[in-house]
Amino acid sequence: MEAVTLLLHGFAVLLTWKTLALMLVGLLLGIFVGVLPGLGGPNGVAILLPLTFTMDPTSAIVMLSCIYWGALFGGAITSILFNIPGEAWSVATTFDGYPMAQQGKAAEALTAAFTSSFIGSFVAVVLITFLAPRIASFALRFGPPEFFAVYLLTFCSFVGLGREEKHKTVISMALGLLLAAVGMDTVSGRLRMTFGFDPLLRGVNFLVAVIGLFGISEILLTMEERLALRGHAAAISLRVVLKVWRELPRYWVTLVRSSAIGCWLGITPGGAIAASFMGYNLAKRFSKNPETFGHGRIEGVFAPETAAHASGTSALLPMLALGIPGSGTAAILLGGLMVWGLNPGPLLFVEHKDFVWGLIASMYLGNVVGLIIVLTTVPIFASILRIPFAAVAPMIVVSCAIGAFAIQNAMFDVWLMLLFGVVGYVFKKIGVPLAPLTLALVLGNRSEDAFRLSMIGAGGDLGVFWSNGLVGSITTLALLLLFWPLLSRLFETAGRILRRAPAS
Amino acid sequence: MAAIESEIVVDDPDAPSGTSAPVTSTRSVEAVVYVVLLALALLLGFDNWRSGMGWAKDGPQSGYMPFYLCVILAGASLWGLARIVVLRRVSSKPFVTRDQLRRVLQVFVPTFVFVALVQVLGIYVASLLLVAGFMRFIGRIAWWKSLLTSVVFALIMFVTFEIAFDVIMPKGPIEALFGF
Numbered sequence: 001m002e003a004v005t006l007l008l009h010g011f012a013v014l015l016t017w018k019t020l021a022l023m024l025v026g027l028l029l030g031i032f033v034g035v036l037p038g039l040g041g042p043n044g045v046a047i048l049l050p051l052t053f054t055m056d057p058t059s060a061i062v063m064l065s066c067i068y069w070g071a072l073f074g075g076a077i078t079s080i081l082f083n084i085p086g087e088a089w090s091v092a093t094t095f096d097g098y099p100m101a102q103q104g105k106a107a108e109a110l111t112a113a114f115t116s117s118f119i120g121s122f123v124a125v126v127l128i129t130f131l132a133p134r135i136a137s138f139a140l141r142f143g144p145p146e147f148f149a150v151y152l153l154t155f156c157s158f159v160g161l162g163r164e165e166k167h168k169t170v171i172s173m174a175l176g177l178l179l180a181a182v183g184m185d186t187v188s189g190r191l192r193m194t195f196g197f198d199p200l201l202r203g204v205n206f207l208v209a210v211i212g213l214f215g216i217s218e219i220l221l222t223m224e225e226r227l228a229l230r231g232h233a234a235a236i237s238l239r240v241v242l243k244v245w246r247e248l249p250r251y252w253v254t255l256v257r258s259s260a261i262g263c264w265l266g267i268t269p270g271g272a273i274a275a276s277f278m279g280y281n282l283a284k285r286f287s288k289n290p291e292t293f294g295h296g297r298i299e300g301v302f303a304p305e306t307a308a309h310a311s312g313t314s315a316l317l318p319m320l321a322l323g324i325p326g327s328g329t330a331a332i333l334l335g336g337l338m339v340w341g342l343n344p345g346p347l348l349f350v351e352h353k354d355f356v357w358g359l360i361a362s363m364y365l366g367n368v369v370g371l372i373i374v375l376t377t378v379p380i381f382a383s384i385l386r387i388p389f390a391a392v393a394p395m396i397v398v399s400c401a402i403g404a405f406a407i408q409n410a411m412f413d414v415w416l417m418l419l420f421g422v423v424g425y426v427f428k429k430i431g432v433p434l435a436p437l438t439l440a441l442v443l444g445n446r447s448e449d450a451f452r453l454s455m456i457g458a459g460g461d462l463g464v465f466w467s468n469g470l471v472g473s474i475t476t477l478a479l480l481l482l483f484w485p486l487l488s489r490l491f492e493t494a495g496r497i498l499r500r501a502p503a504s
Numbered sequence: 505m506a507a508i509e510s511e512i513v514v515d516d517p518d519a520p521s522g523t524s525a526p527v528t529s530t531r532s533v534e535a536v537v538y539v540v541l542l543a544l545a546l547l548l549g550f551d552n553w554r555s556g557m558g559w560a561k562d563g564p565q566s567g568y569m570p571f572y573l574c575v576i577l578a579g580a581s582l583w584g585l586a587r588i589v590v591l592r593r594v595s596s597k598p599f600v601t602r603d604q605l606r607r608v609l610q611v612f613v614p615t616f617v618f619v620a621l622v623q624v625l626g627i628y629v630a631s632l633l634l635v636a637g638f639m640r641f642i643g644r645i646a647w648w649k650s651l652l653t654s655v656v657f658a659l660i661m662f663v664t665f666e667i668a669f670d671v672i673m674p675k676g677p678i679e680a681l682f683g684f
Contacts, residue, residue: 050665054669168584171577174573174577178548178573178574181570187566188565188566190566193548193551193552195551219611223611224520224600388639389643390638390643391635391639391645397611397614397615397618397634398631398634401622401627401631402627402661405627409672411674426537427537429600430534448569451564460564
């Protein structure tokens with residue numbers, strides 16, 4: 001099969017000492033970042049991004065994606081040992097993971113978490129390997145109207161399917177799109193919304209915003225909390241690992257179910273949080289004795305971890321194939337692609353074969369190596385939490401500042417980062433979601449260009465978005481999703497009336 | 505198996521107490537945010553209207569998309585404001601308590617000073633001061649530990665970015681002394 005040949009080529013790209021060393025460094029940094037309180041996947045990737053600016057794109061993305069795997073693995077350590085979910089999607093892991101640790105079965109719980117993360121990601125990577133090239137080659141036929149329709153679908157599904165209050169999602173998204181439009185207009189060359197202020201000519205950089213919104217604001221939020229913690233130290237012995245692995249086949253239904261849920265929710269924007277809870281709840285519902293969940297059942301660790309990681313990984317599929325990120329971290333990786341001078345989208349598979357297949361191969365390798373590293377180094381990383389936050393916080397601030405400055409060598413960006421830090425802090429506290437803002441910032445210019453190019457092509461006729469079956473159905477689906485909350489309420493009412501009618 | 509099971513305990517004597525008085529409610533902060541966003545939408549909307557928000561022969565003018573985005577932003581903010589004022593649907597739980605605000609400012613103010621110092625002293629010296637100062641005065645960690653940590657940290661940063669990865673960073677008079 002073609003995909004297999006290309007994948008082997010990817011491994012060949014990867015297997016140099018330099019790349020392997022970078023992978024190792026990335027994984028260790030990632031676990032470190034994942035264990036630290038107040039930092040997680042997207043923040044870690046955003047802060048460490050500047051390290052990669054001088055590398056070639058392939059090494060850079062390999063290192064970044066390894067930071068991401070590491071952060072995912074690291075999040076499980078704090079959830080199980082300390083009952084502190086590092087990320088929202090680790091919340092479901094604490095339900096059974098922490099009770100297990102309390103019963104002295106921390107090692108089993110950790111092994112279960114790491115193994116199931118590995119399985120989840122692995123399934124998703126296999127899916128990416130075989131599905132992404134097909135979608136990309138299909139999308140090669142897309143013109144500007146089709147691309148605009150796909151962007152519209154992404155935006156609309158965030159508004160329609162998100163759990164937050166709708167007007168808050170709309171605010172976040174509109175703000176992101178507006179900020180993306182600041183600076184030089186790429187079609188006409190006119191300046192927009194700069195008010196004669198020179199540093200704004202370059203526009204608002206996406207990565208600067210992300211570092212502020214996620215990095216700085218997280219530190220402010222973490223300081224509000226009580227930082228005392230009490231947890232279990234644990235070391236994993238080979239015997240425990242083998243014992244858990246021998247039990248694995250017994251839970252194959254849970255693993256398969258959670259992987260499927262994760263892959264599906266990861267590709268559609270919605271994400272790992274929903275996936276982990278859904279995986280957990282379904283495992284509970286289908287279990288023979290659901291009342292034992294929440295008291296330290298190993299299955300209750302398998303289910304959410306597999307789903308969360310399958311979802312986190314498959315979020316990279318639309319990013320690679322279409323240039324549309326499926327999660328916050330994928331959006332940051334996408335921002336990285338642009339910094340390295342690559343143009344995300346289906347052409348990536350044609351023009352940069354080394355890069356794409358190197359990345360996919362690194363997902364396989366990074367997962368295996370990551371699993372081995374976390375299994376052997378848990379005690380060291382758990383003790384990182386002994387480092388006082390007063391020492392960690394200023395270092396994170398410095399890394400954020402370095403990151404923000406390095407992107408465009410501009411001091412203005414560091415101030416902007418600070419401003420975004422405050423905005424992120426306030427938004428998080430009043431419940432305005434940040435993911436739509438991030439997504440809008442990174443896709444803003446591309447979606448506007450697609451819109452205007454299709455308008456120019458069609459002579460200003462909006463009918464172009466329904467001009468053929470493909471683009472028409474995507475646009476219609478987008479509008480349906482946008483009004484989904486209204487429609488579903490309408491259907492419910494209609495259903496109730498219909499059901500009542502024969503009874504009366 | 506020997507007793508590998510031991511506890512990791514980290515204390516936080518300075519933690520914000522649960523009984524601290526609230527400074528302001530989430531409701532009022534939310535209202536202020538909506539007003540600010542509304543003002544922003546008006547300002548940006550005006551700028552886009554000025555640069556042309558109409559429809560030229562070859563499609564939308566450059567202000568077209570942003571202008572309607574401003575309209576959407578203003579609409580959503582008004583909706584949020586109306587929900588607070590008219591429907592009173594938003595919970596009035598505290599936005600931040602006095603203790604929490606103190607802790608947040610303990611991070612924010614040093615960060616602000618740090619960014620200002622970067623412009624004068626360069627990022628490496630400024631980060632040395634930030635780490636040392638923060639650990640000593642806010643973390644109340646021993647002087648020698650704070651200094652040692654900050655010096656080692658600044659040096660690692662310098663070696664990583666300046667020497668190994670060749671990333672240009674703002675530098676000040678002290679780096680110039682050493683010929684960088």
